[in-house]
Amino acid sequence: MSSISTPVAGAHEPHGDAAHGHHDPNLQHHFATKEQQFDTSKIGIWLFLATEILMFGGLFVGFAYMQSRFPEAFFEGHKHLLKVAGTLNTVVLLVSSFTMVLAVHYARTSRRKKLIICLAITMFCALIFLGVKYIEYTHEFSEGLYPGRYFSNPDDPTGHEFIFFSFYFMMTGLHGIHILAGLCVMAWLLRRAIRGDFTSNYYTPVDVVGLYWHLVDIIWIYLFPLLYLIR
Amino acid sequence: MADVISAPFHAGTTPVERRNYLTEPKGLWSWLTTVDHKRIGIMYLISVMAFFLVGGIFALLIRLSLFDPSHVILGHKMLDAETYNKVFTMHGVIMVFLFIIPSIPAALGNFVLPMMLGAKDVAFPRLNLASFYIYWAGAALAMVAIVTGGVDTGWTFYTPYSTSTDTSVAWMAMGIFIAGFSSIFTGLNFIATIHKLRAPGMGWFDMPLFCWGMYATALMQVLATPVLAITLLLMTIERLFRIGIFDASLGGDPVLFQHFFWFYSHPAVYIMIVPGMAIVSEIIPVFSRKTIFGYRMIAFSSIGIALIGFLVWGHHMFVAGQSQTAVVVFSFLTFLVAIPSAIKVWNWLATMYHGSITLETPMLYAISFILLFTIGGLTGVFLGALSIDVHLTDTYFVVAHFHYVMMGGTVMGFLGGLHYWWPKITGRMYHERLGQIAAALVFIGFNATFFPQFIMGGQGMPRRYYNYLPQFQPMHAFSTVGSWIIGAGLFLTLGYLLASLRKPYDAPDNPWGGKTMEWQTQSPPLTENFEVQPVATHGPYDYFPVGTH
Numbered sequence A: 001m002s003s004i005s006t007p008v009a010g011a012h013e014p015h016g017d018a019a020h021g022h023h024d025p026n027l028q029h030h031f032a033t034k035e036q037q038f039d040t041s042k043i044g045i046w047l048f049l050a051t052e053i054l055m056f057g058g059l060f061v062g063f064a065y066m067q068s069r070f071p072e073a074f075f076e077g078h079k080h081l082l083k084v085a086g087t088l089n090t091v092v093l094l095v096s097s098f099t100m101v102l103a104v105h106y107a108r109t110s111r112r113k114k115l116i117i118c119l120a121i122t123m124f125c126a127l128i129f130l131g132v133k134y135i136e137y138t139h140e141f142s143e144g145l146y147p148g149r150y151f152s153n154p155d156d157p158t159g160h161e162f163i164f165f166s167f168y169f170m171m172t173g174l175h176g177i178h179i180l181a182g183l184c185v186m187a188w189l190l191r192r193a194i195r196g197d198f199t200s201n202y203y204t205p206v207d208v209v210g211l212y213w214h215l216v217d218i219i220w221i222y223l224f225p226l227l228y229l230i231r
Numbered sequence B: 001m002a003d004v005i006s007a008p009f010h011a012g013t014t015p016v017e018r019r020n021y022l023t024e025p026k027g028l029w030s031w032l033t034t035v036d037h038k039r040i041g042i043m044y045l046i047s048v049m050a051f052f053l054v055g056g057i058f059a060l061l062i063r064l065s066l067f068d069p070s071h072v073i074l075g076h077k078m079l080d081a082e083t084y085n086k087v088f089t090m091h092g093v094i095m096v097f098l099f100i101i102p103s104i105p106a107a108l109g110n111f112v113l114p115m116m117l118g119a120k121d122v123a124f125p126r127l128n129l130a131s132f133y134i135y136w137a138g139a140a141l142a143m144v145a146i147v148t149g150g151v152d153t154g155w156t157f158y159t160p161y162s163t164s165t166d167t168s169v170a171w172m173a174m175g176i177f178i179a180g181f182s183s184i185f186t187g188l189n190f191i192a193t194i195h196k197l198r199a200p201g202m203g204w205f206d207m208p209l210f211c212w213g214m215y216a217t218a219l220m221q222v223l224a225t226p227v228l229a230i231t232l233l234l235m236t237i238e239r240l241f242r243i244g245i246f247d248a249s250l251g252g253d254p255v256l257f258q259h260f261f262w263f264y265s266h267p268a269v270y271i272m273i274v275p276g277m278a279i280v281s282e283i284i285p286v287f288s289r290k291t292i293f294g295y296r297m298i299a300f301s302s303i304g305i306a307l308i309g310f311l312v313w314g315h316h317m318f319v320a321g322q323s324q325t326a327v328v329v330f331s332f333l334t335f336l337v338a339i340p341s342a343i344k345v346w347n348w349l350a351t352m353y354h355g356s357i358t359l360e361t362p363m364l365y366a367i368s369f370i371l372l373f374t375i376g377g378l379t380g381v382f383l384g385a386l387s388i389d390v391h392l393t394d395t396y397f398v399v400a401h402f403h404y405v406m407m408g409g410t411v412m413g414f415l416g417g418l419h420y421w422w423p424k425i426t427g428r429m430y431h432e433r434l435g436q437i438a439a440a441l442v443f444i445g446f447n448a449t450f451f452p453q454f455i456m457g458g459q460g461m462p463r464r465y466y467n468y469l470p471q472f473q474p475m476h477a478f479s480t481v482g483s484w485i486i487g488a489g490l491f492l493t494l495g496y497l498l499a500s501l502r503k504p505y506d507a508p509d510n511p512w513g514g515k516t517m518e519w520q521t522q523s524p525p526l527t528e529n530f531e532v533q534p535v536a537t538h539g540p541y542d543y544f545p546v547g548t549h
Helices: A034-069 A071-078 A083-108 A112-142 A161-195 A204-228 B028-032 B037-065 B081-116 B125-147 B169-196 B209-241 B254-288 B295-311 B313-317 B324-352 B361-384 B386-392 B396-426 B432-458 B470-500
Strands: none
Touching (some): A034 A161, A034 A204, A034 B254, A071 A161, A083 A112, A161 B209, B081 B209, B081 B254, B125 B169, B169 B209, B254 B295, B361 B396
């Protein structure tokens, strides 16, 4: 009844790739088919995105709780933020999400040149985002609005404005680190795209990084109204 | 085929040296850079055992010092109060984060899960290796915390003390933060592996129950650990920058920290116990020579624990100032989560009923698990009852309950699994009689150590206290002697396991007569696990005699 016959000692056949009958360099040895490998990667990235949502979730819950404790402080605090810069960054990230979708599409349809262009535009948007964020932070620091114990605003009518800025720096900072990480991964994608690694036969990394990038954008879509548009 | 029912082990029948994953490729570098799940499992195994030793030495120190309220033993002053706080904290932190959580999934699970599924490897082999090094990066930071003054907050890092004490909290928190990612990556890997790499013919309900347990564990690792990450990050930043989230003097709320912490750490205790249950579900049918009773109920109860386990965190804060409504709801949910655990226990007993039971070491540990976990689980129900909890909060009763579940449960499961798979992992049989003696010592020592703590707790002995009333001295002394018996059993285990490694390969491929796929390949296995892709044609616990169906 047992289906697996265990070979007796010494009766081994040579193991090599030839024995498995595939030579596709993009197919790892422990997968039977490309489809299986692709689906596995998709499960992996969705689970990873779930962990990201839960990690940011802690910050969102903390924000909601502290805002309900100190609504005036949060309202007064948000007035210091540069709404125009925030809006600009929102637009920039939305554009980058669109070009990322196109990049995945062009990878899937083996159009190498367009893939490279779209990845480059996405990376450019990420750089603009970080540049604008730098200007914003500089503006806030120049007003003495540092995180935590270094915060100073003598005009703070509530005494708890610093908590709003704690969350502002934590949330945008963690999000900025994710943008930076995305930028690094996209640089790696760009290098491989230029090398011609991605075709309709194999484009998993582009697909997976695309999903990551959309999540980073979606988090910003929530952060923007939460922090900049309290009223 | 029918002879696996007796499956006698004849020493010396298969001593032929065979190709296997241990010996090829050779060299330290080939181990450090391996992506083979079996080698990574072994590297994890050695690491968690090392931390088990360190955490265990801290435990022995605590017990020795508590032998007498004067903390003077044979004329020597043992721990002073500050050192005592640090020692019990580091015992907790090391045991929870560096030993128990990775012990079964990352060490044993890594080794056997792909083989049980008939797979060549886990879904993401490089991520698996990365998880190992991330674990060590976290462990290294924890070591830095220990040598730069230690931590004295308890393993729960409650604010505001953790944000104001001048011990190395930030290093330790960052160590755990990083080690958490290794746990996430292991869980993520296991979920993808179970979804996509089952052998042809193996449906979800044809998997060994160990895989169901690993799946439930992995869900919790993936969904709960990120919350711990952000909690420890916020706590550390509160400490460094005073951002005002957890510190009441700045406008923050320490109870918010407790909510965040237990939102992870209650699922975390299920991350620790469900793998133990998963191993017991393998051992019981094999050593009872009987098909598992209630396969689907055991499988679903693992998932049930994982899901309900996310909704009970508030029972850690019954006396911390929650609303009355929240307290009642959490108490109800706590009763609810006991049900799937009880389902498992009854199914194991029903499996053993009328089986032809043999009492090799793995089975002794599995039976220890059932006995001790039942006590640990039921006392958990006591603590979930509001009026009783108010009396028992922060007493030794909680300490005893926790250790009956974590050591009486998870560690017994781990030791059972270690003995069960030792022939497969190393290709050697351990000394069976010594194994049984050690299992008996651990069982007796464990109860001697922790049962008195239930009584002391009921009488009001507060946990974590350095001083205690003279009336508790006899029970503390009894408990300390028990810890020596556990230590003797565990050192004996270490001794005969290491001694078995000096022998040539002498383990048969299937010494216990197991039906799951890891027993259908050679011991120790090939790097590729199987000669040919196995196909599942029968269930994992088919112990019917040939010809009956």
